[in-house]
Amino acid sequence: MATKQETLWVLLGVLALLLCWELGSHILASDLLLPDPRKTLMALLRLIGTRRFLQALGMSLVRILFSMAIVIPLSLVIGIPSALNWRIQAFMRPLFIVIAATPVLSIILIAFIWFGQERTPIFSAFLMMFPVLTSNIMAGIQSADPKLKEVLDLYEMSELQRLRYLYIPSLLPYLFAGLHSSLSLCWKVVVAAEVIVQPRHALGTGMQMAKAQLETTELLAWTAATVIMAALTESVFLAYKRMVHDHQD
Amino acid sequence: MTIKIDNLSFTYPNTETALFQNFSLYLQGPGVCALLGPSGCGKTTLLRLIAGFLKPQSGTVTVEGPVSYVFQESRLFPWLSILDNVSLPLFKKASKKDSRERALYMLELVGLADKAQAKPAELSGGQQQRVSLARAFVFPASVMLMDEPFQALDLPLRIQLMDLFLKLLSEAPRLVLAVTHDPREAIYLADRSIILQGKPLRPVWDEQVSLSREGRLYSSPAHAELEARMFAVLAHSATDQTAIPGHGRFPWRR
Numbered sequence: 001m002a003t004k005q006e007t008l009w010v011l012l013g014v015l016a017l018l019l020c021w022e023l024g025s026h027i028l029a030s031d032l033l034l035p036d037p038r039k040t041l042m043a044l045l046r047l048i049g050t051r052r053f054l055q056a057l058g059m060s061l062v063r064i065l066f067s068m069a070i071v072i073p074l075s076l077v078i079g080i081p082s083a084l085n086w087r088i089q090a091f092m093r094p095l096f097i098v099i100a101a102t103p104v105l106s107i108i109l110i111a112f113i114w115f116g117q118e119r120t121p122i123f124s125a126f127l128m129m130f131p132v133l134t135s136n137i138m139a140g141i142q143s144a145d146p147k148l149k150e151v152l153d154l155y156e157m158s159e160l161q162r163l164r165y166l167y168i169p170s171l172l173p174y175l176f177a178g179l180h181s182s183l184s185l186c187w188k189v190v191v192a193a194e195v196i197v198q199p200r201h202a203l204g205t206g207m208q209m210a211k212a213q214l215e216t217t218e219l220l221a222w223t224a225a226t227v228i229m230a231a232l233t234e235s236v237f238l239a240y241k242r243m244v245h246d247h248q249d
Numbered sequence: 250m251t252i253k254i255d256n257l258s259f260t261y262p263n264t265e266t267a268l269f270q271n272f273s274l275y276l277q278g279p280g281v282c283a284l285l286g287p288s289g290c291g292k293t294t295l296l297r298l299i300a301g302f303l304k305p306q307s308g309t310v311t312v313e314g315p316v317s318y319v320f321q322e323s324r325l326f327p328w329l330s331i332l333d334n335v336s337l338p339l340f341k342k343a344s345k346k347d348s349r350e351r352a353l354y355m356l357e358l359v360g361l362a363d364k365a366q367a368k369p370a371e372l373s374g375g376q377q378q379r380v381s382l383a384r385a386f387v388f389p390a391s392v393m394l395m396d397e398p399f400q401a402l403d404l405p406l407r408i409q410l411m412d413l414f415l416k417l418l419s420e421a422p423r424l425v426l427a428v429t430h431d432p433r434e435a436i437y438l439a440d441r442s443i444i445l446q447g448k449p450l451r452p453v454w455d456e457q458v459s460l461s462r463e464g465r466l467y468s469s470p471a472h473a474e475l476e477a478r479m480f481a482v483l484a485h486s487a488t489d490q491t492a493i494p495g496h497g498r499f500p501w502r503r
Contacts, residue, residue, distance in 0.1 A: 150302055151324050154316065155338040155388065165337065169328040 035217040043221035059201040067125035079137030096131045108193045121193035129182040136178030140171025187230040250278030250391045250424040257308035270449035278424020283435030286445040292428040314391025319398040323377035325369040332365040338388035355383040386417045395427040432479035
């Protein structure tokens with residue numbers, strides 16, 4: 001019942017947003033400034049049928065998955081020892097501060113010089129997610145129940161067994177929370193980097209081309225495609241998270 | 250199967266009063282020794298010093314052989330199955346298959362074999378403590394420490410678990426040092442009882458309990474007689490000495 005009610009309210013929220021959009025485009029009365037939702041939808045449907053769009057969508061998704069595939073193991077490799085050893089934690093702190101304080105655009109521009117068009121979005125997303133995920137992993141390790149740690153101490157379990165039976169299960173909820181918040185950040189950073197560096201196939205490149213040709217309707221269609229993809233990947237991720245959670249319980 | 254404590258001194262950081270000062274104790278197994286004393290006097294600290302969780306400021310604690318521990322709360326790993334929780338102490342030395350076989354046998358002894366694949370949250374408090382006992386007994390320890398594991402349970406369940414403990418102990422004899430604040434529990438389980446009191450702590454009662462199994466029952470006169478004597482000592486060590494009628498000093502009797 002609560003889920004049905006919730007869905008209803010979400011739908012009402014979507015309707016309200018569409019209504020505001022419709023109202024805005026009606027007031028501005030210019031497709032160049034703000035085309036209405038119907039025209040944007042038609043442009044999106046036209047785009048979906050094209051090879052260019054599907055390639056762009058596929059490649060942007062690959063970049064997201066690739067950056068995730070790099071950032072998760074690396075955050076674990078850095079985060080776990082940092083949480084368990086204050087020296088490593090202190091040693092890593094300046095790097096995290098520098099990454100957190102550097103503007104995204106600077107990172108994209110510097111990465112462009114180093115890595116070129118294709119790899120810049122992946123590197124930028126990795127760099128944005130890395131501190132978030134690592135600090136979540138560290139918080140997860142530090143949340144491990146000291147009473148359970150005593151049980152492992154008593155039975156003289158090895159470091160690997162401690163990881164397997166205490167630290168990894170303790171950090172999983174934190175890792176998932178970090179991934180959840182990183183996922184939308186990852187889409188934003190990858191598409192922003194694509195807009196700037198313009199790889200051959202990318203949602204961001206499509207947006208940039210549409211903007212250059214003053215095709216606002218198409219620009220909004222590319223944006224809508226990005227939003228829908230971000231929402232879809234989030235749903236898949238949440239379903240996976242629920243599955244792991246049920247398995248743990 | 251021995252615990253040897255020599256001239257132990259221990260004070261918690263940021264406190265001034267020493268909990269133990271030149272404290273010595275020798276225990277030899279197999280058998281059960283009950284450790285009694287007022288709540289918060291330092292009984293659990295002594296167990297933690299013996300287990301190696303705390304380090305003494307001076308003196309030595311020597312434990313012969315491996316140690317297992319039944320904690321006050323069950324301390325089960327919530328993400329592991331009951332079977333894996335019981336097998337866990339064996340994973341270091343035996344294969345997972347062998348560990349699980351031995352753990353399953355132990356679960357059969359405590360009557361929870363049908364819950365082997367369940368998670369701890371699916372079990373009641375009493376069942377969780379039975380799993381905790383199984384975990385401590387599956388480990389081939391020479392010394393077992395118990396910290397009021399039956400405290401949170403009602404009397405019938407407590408007696409049921411104490412009987413289970415005695416059954417497991419007969420299967421796998423070892424030296425057990427059991428902390429309790431209940432003399433009835435000590436009489437029911439232990440071959441030797443020690444009451445600690447004061448700051449620093451010192452033994453004020455140290456007696457072998459040589460009652461028969463029938464004599465140890467809560468309803469037996471021998472149990473009642475010993476319980477009264479132990480209560481008198483415990484009441485004397487209590488801060489509020491008027492707490493236990495018949496044993497304390499009442500203000501109007503002065």
